[in-house]
Amino acid sequence: MECEPIWSDASDVPARVLIVDDHPAVREGLGFRIARCPDLVVCGEAADLSGALSEIEATNPDVAVVDIALGAESGLDLIRRLRSRHPPVKSLVWSMYPESLYAERALRAGAMGYITKQAATGRIIEAIRRVLAGEIFLSETAAHQMLRRVVGSGSSHGEISTEIPSPEATLSDRELDVLRLIGSGLTTSEVAERLHLSVHTIDTYRQRIKIKLGLRNGAELVRAATQWVLESRWPVI
Structure with a gap:
């Protein structure tokens, strides 16, 4: 079951989750889902970068679930600040934008995972728990794409692409x-x-x-x- 707790013993306390998203209904929906899981608790919510930093100072979360688009601001900026100012706080990006656009950038900024909101319905709790456990969470497709970029495109013919870079x-x-x-x-x-x-x-x-x-x-x-x-x-x- 998605919300069956993964505690190792009865003395464990719920992990604290901060939700950062500029849409109130999205924050509310994720909050309801987390509330069903006895090993997780929402400790705060924020709609923008400054609000998130204030909530982090006030609530000391274990993990921040961060959207890429925070109005005119970028969730990547928040993740960078978390890495430099609050390194114990892990971060998980969830976004409506495809992993091909931002998953690698999110990891470089300091996030430990990336999940699209289309996939989040069934896997967001799993993603939060994996990040809390210190693991990287990506879809198989995104992980494969990153691996291909690391080892090269695989072309052995020296071909030069004329396509304009995205x-x-x-x-x-x-x-x-x-x-x-x-x-x-x-x-x-x-x-x-x-x-x-x-x-x-x-x-x-x-x-x-x-x-x-x-x-x-x-x-x-x-x-x-x-x-x-x-x-x-x-x-x-």
């Missing part, structure tokens, strides 16, 4: 954040404000993105960013 394969995490906000319709100054960076820094990121994606000017950047946001199903801000 943003998620080419850009750094911060560059991807900038691309997402540009594609959501924000100006350079608005992107700078959202990411708490200078306009000059955002201009530098814009230039790097154009070079990496082979874009000639700002108009092409905006079109490419908008198309990527729509295709990736990011919520338009």
Whole structure:
């Protein structure tokens, strides 16, 4: 049974779970599921990065279940801060976005697992428990894709692809954040404000993105960013 406890003895106490998601109904649904499991307890909820950091200070969770999209903010930024400021707190990403987009980035940021919300209905409790046990949780497909990238594509013919690299394969995490906000319709100054960076820094990121994606000017950047946001199903801000 999904919620049968995995305690080793009667003295164990429930593991503390923090839910970080910008949709109240999603937090509520996951909270109900966790509440059915006697070895787990929801110690707090948050809708954004600052709220999550406050809850972590106040509740000292064992694991944080974090969405990638937190409004204009990225859950990856929260995971990085957890790794540097609160290393005992394990993190599990659950997201509506495919693992191919963000699973590897999430692990590099410090997460111990990635699960899509489509799969979460049947496996979210398993994922939380695996992460609490110190294990990495990924689907077999995502694990296989990462392994293939580590050992190489397997091509032995020296073929050169003419396909334009996808943003998620080419850009750094911060560059991807900038691309997402540009594609959501924000100006350079608005992107700078959202990411708490200078306009000059955002201009530098814009230039790097154009070079990496082979874009000639700002108009092409905006079109490419908008198309990527729509295709990736990011919520338009």
